[in-house]
Amino acid sequence: MTDPEHDDTALGAQLALEQGVVDEVYGRLDDLRGQAASSLAQVRATRAEGTHQARSERDSFAAMYADRLATYDAVEHKLVFGRLDLAPGSTDAADGDDASRGPRYVGRVGLSDTEHTPILTDWRAPAARPFYQATAAHPAGVVRRRHLTTRDRRVVGIEDDVLDAEALDPEHRSSLAGEGALMAALGEHRTGRMQDIVATIQAEQDEIIRSDVEGVLVVQGGPGTGKTAVALHRAAYLLYAHRERMSRSGVLLVGPSDAFLRYIEKVLPALGETGVVSTTMSTLLPGITATGTESDAVARIKGRRGWGAIIARAVAARQRVPAEPVRFRLGSVDLEIRPDDVAAARTRARRAHQSHNAARVVFVRTMLQTLAKQYAQETGADLAAEDVAEVVEDLRSHRDVRVALNLAWFPLSAQGLVRDLLTKPHRLAEAAPGMSARDRHLLQRDADHPWTVADVPLLDEAWELIGDPIDPERQAAEVAAAQQAREELEYARSTLASYQPGGSGLPEVTAEQLASRMAESGPLMTTAERAAADRSWTYGHVVVDEAQELSPMAWRSLLRRCPSRSFTVVGDTGQTSSGAGARRWADVFDDLDRSWRLAQLTINYRTPRTVMDAATDVLHESLRREGLHPDVAPVTSARDVPGSLRIGRDLPSAVRESLELGGTTCVIAPIDQVDRLRAELDAPGVDLTRQLVVLDPVEAKGLEFDAVVAIDVAHLGPGDAYVAMTRTTRRLTLLGALPDGLDVRDLPHD
Numbered sequence: 085m086t087d088p089e090h091d092d093t094a095l096g097a098q099l100a101l102e103q104g105v106v107d108e109v110y111g112r113l114d115d116l117r118g119q120a121a122s123s124l125a126q127v128r129a130t131r132a133e134g135t136h137q138a139r140s141e142r143d144s145f146a147a148m149y150a151d152r153l154a155t156y157d158a159v160e161h162k163l164v165f166g167r168l169d170l171a172p173g174s175t176d177a178a179d180g181d182d183a184s185r186g187p188r189y190v191g192r193v194g195l196s197d198t199e200h201t202p203i204l205t206d207w208r209a210p211a212a213r214p215f216y217q218a219t220a221a222h223p224a225g226v227v228r229r230r231h232l233t234t235r236d237r238r239v240v241g242i243e244d245d246v247l248d249a250e251a252l253d254p255e256h257r258s259s260l261a262g263e264g265a266l267m268a269a270l271g272e273h274r275t276g277r278m279q280d281i282v283a284t285i286q287a288e289q290d291e292i293i294r295s296d297v298e299g300v301l302v303v304q305g306g307p308g309t310g311k312t313a314v315a316l317h318r319a320a321y322l323l324y325a326h327r328e329r330m331s332r333s334g335v336l337l338v339g340p341s342d343a344f345l346r347y348i349e350k351v352l353p354a355l356g357e358t359g360v361v362s363t364t365m366s367t368l369l370p371g372i373t374a375t376g377t378e379s380d381a382v383a384r385i386k387g388r389r390g391w392g393a394i395i396a397r398a399v400a401a402r403q404r405v406p407a408e409p410v411r412f413r414l415g416s417v418d419l420e421i422r423p424d425d426v427a428a429a430r431t432r433a434r435r436a437h438q439s440h441n442a443a444r445v446v447f448v449r450t451m452l453q454t455l456a457k458q459y460a461q462e463t464g465a466d467l468a469a470e471d472v473a474e475v476v477e478d479l480r481s482h483r484d485v486r487v488a489l490n491l492a493w494f495p496l497s498a499q500g501l502v503r504d505l506l507t508k509p510h511r512l513a514e515a516a517p518g519m520s521a522r523d524r525h526l527l528q529r530d531a532d533h534p535w536t537v538a539d540v541p542l543l544d545e546a547w548e549l550i551g552d553p554i555d556p557e558r559q560a561a562e563v564a565a566a567q568q569a570r571e572e573l574e575y576a577r578s579t580l581a582s583y584q585p586g587g588s589g590l591p592e593v594t595a596e597q598l599a600s601r602m603a604e605s606g607p608l609m610t611t612a613e614r615a616a617a618d619r620s621w622t623y624g625h626v627v628v629d630e631a632q633e634l635s636p637m638a639w640r641s642l643l644r645r646c647p648s649r650s651f652t653v654v655g656d657t658g659q660t661s662s663g664a665g666a667r668r669w670a671d672v673f674d675d676l677d678r679s680w681r682l683a684q685l686t687i688n689y690r691t692p693r694t695v696m697d698a699a700t701d702v703l704h705e706s707l708r709r710e711g712l713h714p715d716v717a718p719v720t721s722a723r724d725v726p727g728s729l730r731i732g733r734d735l736p737s738a739v740r741e742s743l744e745l746g747g748t749t750c751v752i753a754p755i756d757q758v759d760r761l762r763a764e765l766d767a768p769g770v771d772l773t774r775q776l777v778v779l780d781p782v783e784a785k786g787l788e789f790d791a792v793v794a795i796d797v798a799h800l801g802p803g804d805a806y807v808a809m810t811r812t813t814r815r816l817t818l819l820g821a822l823p824d825g826l827d828v829r830d831l832p833h834d
């Protein structure tokens with residue numbers, strides 16, 4: 085028989101014991117923070133004297149200490165959340181740690197005491213893995229796993245999983261206590277900002293987070309299964325486990341919307357990581373923001389695979405051999421630009437395998453030399469090298485030559501080429517002879533139409549083939565910058581050792597990171613900032629969220645950003661709303677990367693079971709009606725909430741009652757109603773930190789709210805209806821036209 089009073093005392097004693105450990109860890113964090121602050125103050129107080137080198141060194145170290153301070157601040161919340169008790173004699177190959185050293189504490193970062201003894205294990209370290217992976221069937225030497233719940237710096241709860249009950253001594257057995265940390269996290273009110281899940285990552289999620297960095301990993305999972313959370317934690321894990329490679333090349337995260345990027349922006353910093361470039365497809369290319377809209381039919385045409393060949397043909401069409409010789413006069417000599425010579429120069433330039441604009445230099449040089457030879461033949465002179473150079477320069481500046489060579493090999497820009505294709509029917513017909521006249525007609529638009537998201541991969545394709553606009557000054561500056569970067573890396577390597585504080589528990593700063601800060605292009609520019617500004621940057625890893633929305637052309641663009649094909653792709657083909665998006669992952673990846681692998685997530689941590697089951701019925705009904713067969717696996721909700729699904733009476737009362745639950749409420753409606761509803765409810769824009777927002781289903785992708793009021797779900801496509809119905813953590817109220825497939829008999833009507 086259990087004695088409640090004894091249980092309380094035992095729990096109190098355990099809480100006090102854990103508080104002691106947590107205090108020590110925070111004490112160490114405070115010390116390190118103090119050290120970093122004083123180092124920063126010291127560096128800042130140093131007078132920036134003399135050379136550029138000395139100044140940039142000072143700035144770089146100042147930035148490094150400022151970064152450390154920011155990291156210490158970011159990990160403050162829930163710094164310690166786990167404890168592993170290992171069976172006596174069990175050793176861990178990862179760090180040689182063994183049970184005799186006492187329990188192992190797991191937290192956001194790794195910390196050691198002043199004697200260099202580890203006091204906190206980084207959640208990403210191999211030694212922390214059993215915290216997420218150990219089960220009763222496979223305890224991995226763990227006797228007990230303890231979840232610590234802290235508020236501010238206070239331990240307020242403990243919860244134990246006994247993995248090896250045999251090995252537990254009676255004293256330990258009586259100390260088992262605590263509410264489910266996971267359920268507690270799931271039950272919290274939403275704030276409009278995603279929180280990390282580091283304290284409660286589940287085994288199937290951990291498996292994906294730590295999966296091998298190489299290759300394309302596709303994670304399919306229904307709504308709320310933690311795909312976004314897993315993708316972000318995987319990015320943090322890879323930055324930790326492959327720091328050298330990732331700090332040099334960076335990690336790119338592609339999300340569905342700016343609102344989504346704001347929603348998740350706090351997660352990686354809270355995991356101690358800031359070096360990730362976040363973007364949407366609309367802003368993938370530096371200097372271009374796609375704000376235009378267009379019909380789904382047009383987006384679908386633009387998303388088709390064949391555009392690589394179409395754009396290549398459009399570029400090749402600007403490398404032309406004239407039908408007739410072009411005659412001109414240089415001084416008193418008659419010369420001609422002959423079709424055969426142009427054809428030969430064109431072949432030579434094409435063989436250089438460079439972009440159009442870079443190869444143009446080869447073409448022009450070849451043509452000028454050919455014409456200089458013709459000049460020598462015509463004059464019968466045996467020209468010395470300087471004379472040839474002079475003739476070449478005269479030819480280069482000759483107006484007729486310039487015009488003829490431009491016509492033969494036109495200097496292009498990606499924007500100009502794509503705009504021509506979309507606004508000049510003859511250009512598109514020439515480049516896309518296989519496209520139907522109807523599709524070509526659909527694509528045509530006015531020249532001042534803003535870029536759309538479906539244009540971005542076409543622009544990228546063109547940019548790849550055409551290269552940057554020709555700018556000799558910039559080319560020279562790039563060569564000089566590359567030389568300087570090499571020197572700075574050498575310098576950073578040689579000086580870094582003396583500055584590394586050591587024993588801080590934080591990842592060491594690499595020479596590459598330091599050198600990148602010293603770069604002339606801006607002493608405080610990080611790898612991430614430089615990567616974001618450079619279209620041709622190739623990343624160490626790319627994470628793509630809501631990946632089901634991307635077209636085959638968008639995938640081509642993204643694969644270009646990481647030729648080593650290290651990708652984490654998360655999505656749900658049941659939620660696809662773009663006509664150009666994916667219904668089956670094999671259709672996307674079999675063509676792009678044969679070695680792609682699939683992982684599945686099956687537990688919904690967001691949506692109450694009643695709501696999730698109804699959403700699934702509606703999805704299946706609408707897919708059946710539309711004859712669609714996406715790969716969707718069944719999803720089970722981790723919990724239910726009484727009264728979580730209801731039919732509303734009218735908008736004001738549905739919104740009022742939703743807001744009364746506390747936390748956030750979102751009204752989701754077909755796009756043509758959104759403006760009116762925003763005005764009516766005084767909820768303008770997409771500010772997720774407000775208590776009430778109005779969104780269309782595409783804007784709501786990836787987000788979640790305490791309560792959702794979904795209007796006219798019957799008028800939404802299958803993916804959009806599924807998205808709208810699965811955004812809530814507590815209550816879904818349906819208003820207006822109800823979707824087919826919903827069993828309304830037992831539902832409460834307001």
Ligand SMILES: Nc1ncnc2c1ncn2[C@@H]1O[C@H](COP(=O)(O)OP(=O)(O)OP(=O)(O)O)[C@@H](O)[C@H]1O
Pocket residue numbers: 266269270279280281284285286289305306307308309310311312313314656689690785786787788810
């Ligand atoms: N292991 C976990 N511990 C605590 N919370 C979790 C866990 N896994 C997921 N969650 C929570 O569940 C919710 C849904 O997660 P997330 O947004 O990552 O799902 P998703 O699969 O991307 O959803 P969707 O496809 O519907 O946008 C989030 O609030 C997330 O914090």
